[in-house]
Amino acid sequence: QSVLTQPPSVSAAPGQKVTISCSGSSSNIGNNYISWYQHLPGTAPKLLIYDNNKRPSGIPDRFSGSKSGTSATLGITGLQTGDEADYYCGTWDSSLSAGVFGTGTKVTVL
Amino acid sequence: QVQLVESGGGVVQPGRSLRLSCAASGFTFRSYAMHWVRQAPGKGLEWVAIISYDGTKKYYADSVKGRFTFSRDNSKNTLFLQMNSLRADDTAVYYCAKEMLRYSYGSSFDFWGQGTLVTVAS
Numbered sequence: 001q002s003v004l005t006q007p008p009s010v011s012a013a014p015g016q017k018v019t020i021s022c023s024g025s026s027s028n029i030g031n032n033y034i035s036w037y038q039h040l041p042g043t044a045p046k047l048l049i050y051d052n053n054k055r056p057s058g059i060p061d062r063f064s065g066s067k068s069g070t071s072a073t074l075g076i077t078g079l080q081t082g083d084e085a086d087y088y089c090g091t092w093d094s095s096l097s098a099g100v101f102g103t104g105t106k107v108t109v110l
Numbered sequence: 111q112v113q114l115v116e117s118g119g120g121v122v123q124p125g126r127s128l129r130l131s132c133a134a135s136g137f138t139f140r141s142y143a144m145h146w147v148r149q150a151p152g153k154g155l156e157w158v159a160i161i162s163y164d165g166t167k168k169y170y171a172d173s174v175k176g177r178f179t180f181s182r183d184n185s186k187n188t189l190f191l192q193m194n195s196l197r198a199d200d201t202a203v204y205y206c207a208k209e210m211l212r213y214s215y216g217s218s219f220d221f222w223g224q225g226t227l228v229t230v231a232s
Binding site: 002032033035037039043044045046047050051056086088090091092096097098099100101102103104 | 145147154155156157160169170171172205207210215216217218219220221222223224225
């Protein structure tokens, strides 16, 4: 049972923007950095955002992250067919002493 | 370049044991905490366990606590996940993942392996 809650799916047309929310609590998002991962079935997950809003090298600026209180948001602009994947938020939960992931969101490009 | 290669997956009967390995290369292995993450069929990512850079600290998800043991051999750049008393709900692809920051844990996973499939079935 995931500690972080995400919408099951979001969709938009090519070129449009989608946002994915991630809701947690003070023991996880509220007091730790959030990360976002892109996962295509059968492949290794890829880090998109770390430390709430930073992008690793090679990740285009179409991907952005933000955090406010116990919630975080991933934004994807200029949506492309290659962005169709599952997206997960993740962080550390200080009360559980455990890593936690969101429930996952499937992005569909219409 | 960083490479993480898991091995040891397969089909195992409920109640039996299995040991997974993860061979690491392309970075200073002994300086980084490492994780196991799994994904059951049709489900999302589930964090399994972490081991500190020096192997002295380990934390586990409640779902595997007392059954799984995470260890590392820094002389061989290899991780091990000993899985005992396996259950059907342990069926998943198991990924090893590297902590982003040196000598720390709880940040991000910047590199992941391709995963190894564990199927628990009679």
